[in-house]
Amino acid sequence: MVWQRGGVAASPPVDVDLALVGGGGAASLVLAALDRHGVRGVRVAVLDPVRKHGQDRTWAFWGRPGGELEPLLSASWRRVEVTTPARRRVLDLAPLRYAMLRSAPVYARAAEAERRLGATRIDAAVTALADDGTRVLLRGPDGVPLARASWVLDSRPRPPRRPGRTSWLQHFRGWWLEAGAAAFDPDRAVLMDFRTPQPRRGVSFGYVLPVSDRYALVEYTEFSPAPLTDHGYDRALRGYVARLGLHPEALRVREVENGVIPMTDAPFARRPSPRVVCLGTAGGATRPSTGYTFAAMLRQAEQVARAVAAGRPPVPAPAYPRRHLWLDAVALRALDTGRLAGPDFFDRLFDRNPPQRVLRFLDGGTSPGEDLAVMRSSPLLPMTSAVLGDAVGRLRGRLRRPR
Template sequence: MWQRVRVTTVDVDLALVGGGGAGSLVLAALDRWGVRGLRVAVIDPVRRRGQDRTWAFWGRPDDGLDPLLAASWSQVEVAVPGRRRVLDLAPLRYAMLRSAPVYDQAATAEQRLGAVRVAAPAEAVEDDGSRVTIHAGGSTLRASWVLDSRPRPPRRAGRTNWLQHFRGWWLEADRPLFDPGRAVLMDFRTPQPVRGVSFGYVLPVTDRYALVEYTEFTSGLLTDAGYDAALAGYRDRLGLDPGRLRVREVENGVIPMTDGPFDPRPSPRVVRLGTGGGATRPSTGFTFAAMHRQAGQIAEALAAGRAPVPAPAYPRRHRWLDAVALRALDRGGVGGPDFFDRLFDRNPAERVLRFLDGTTSPAEEVALMSTTRPTPMVAATLGDAAARLRDRLVPWRRPAPGRVPPPVTGAPRSSHPAE
């Protein structure tokens, strides 16, 4: 059984610093892989419960998450002005997962693992190369390995720094208004910012209940009134009568979109997970699938007696592609609606989704990039190369260390926002 402790010193094999989405997925994976005999500690001032966020992601139906899902769809829509495209995702599916079952599953796993829980923030994490010492709430823990999922800044600020920010309404209708067989993945028929991208989406759970959300990729945030006005405008564009709708819940979130490098291994025995470890895709905000993938890799390694160090969340070449795409969008060479519309129009949907998830091959990526507009992408590539060369030749002009990204709240999603 897990136990709340107030002791001077505890020795463990594995300490999870942070018990949110990334930590919860690791606990569940350890239980799923049958890892036993491992001394585990969870260090977090808050025990996560209930529906504090919603993840949406794509994957295969046999990925082990099916019993937890709120809904899933084999078809989605991508819309731009004048055209709505229906995409068949086979063999993938788009799925929605609310946080309560994830936290419940993690709590059960925590009990089975006999984990120690310290209900305090980690005040210091000190790695001497052979053990890690953690000071938290008057307790001292010594761990062989630490998995740290707290928000962290990039090692240096990016050359392009945007935010993905959003607000969603969980809408309940008094009669059937939604199509539960199809989600709206990206609807670009929203007023576009002067510098940035906006879109709406709809994730229906039933024909009377759905999450309707408005998202922007820009350098700054809106006011509360601005988000509500944008959501109301998108609701009206969908033809939804506000008199027949009730807002059951409101979700908000902010995700960093930057080509600044995050450090997944800041010291020999500390591994960072989630956004702080680079699990957020810089050009899209995708995170959940990478967190889930890395949690499985960690559990598999521990079950085999290996170090709990997952593979990088995304290949290095994807980081470079993200930097180029962000630069092209930021400098105005590429419009967001046109960029995504061309990708989905000229490639199989399954290939685009795997690319956005970081699991395509180099040959597939060449095929995908060949469908974008060449002139602005070449200009962005040359601009990125020039900036990298300048930073090498004139080190003092490199971007300063990055700031801690804004807190991630609301509805993080692998397809848009995430932890």
């Protein structure tokens, strides 16, 4: 099928088994997973007005070496730094490692998977989904029918089902810096550096992901209720670069990356209707307390592909255990009320736990026993107060909901 934006469909709506709405990271990982699991004979369509390509974002995640993403990685590190005003730590993550993946090879792999799957590409925005419980009709501009699908995987951003008690953002700007001489340690990434000026309400840190001794992504990140201005990000980055002991006149900014990710205890609808499934941030893949998303998107893609290959509904499991979402809500409340200082929290977290446990906790992969160990390492009074406040907030929310 051919669709031109602002034009007319050249043929009737295409009938497919699986429609992917949105062609970004979540959909790209699903396409690659479907191809990797040898899915054939399943009619697939991808609907997005923009064909993603090139370097428009960078993902970082941790895991064990090997796997399907290994050939696509830009860099990986077994050792990382975590620096607070109190101390600087160099952590050995073995058997895990921290890895960086840029978007261009992911999009290229997805395009290859589209061809191998024989997927239909529809270059149009989906404006409405009509789910009758058996099939879903996907409409485009002016209500034109684009496709009918047995299942829809929707990765477009959408608001939560209801507002959260705490609604923050992870917002950031990164500079890809090229130095004329050796300036970075390619064997070690800076995971979190809290020596940045801390906002009045929120947490800030810098980090460094070196590809070589002369090329690295240097980023400034805030967890706070609202983003900064362009001037604010650039001033913060200049200050952090100076803190690293680098001379701006010896550096060239090759690329700039920006991003805003929700950090909220608001619930997202994983299945807004019987045959529509949300992926990515809209499907709960973003960890509320940290903004980490990629590893959960990767899990979702793997679960969808396994289900399709086995002839089951393409519905992934919840991205994080319910107990982790509760812990996230408590941590966000403690930060939002000012009872908990971010640098102190992470200082205690890495001081009293093995780094592998901390990373698995941040990714939602720890056991209940490990969760208790993490909770014991948190400041007692601020977290207890936040637990009580969260319980009161939940009770009030239930009382206010219409019956």
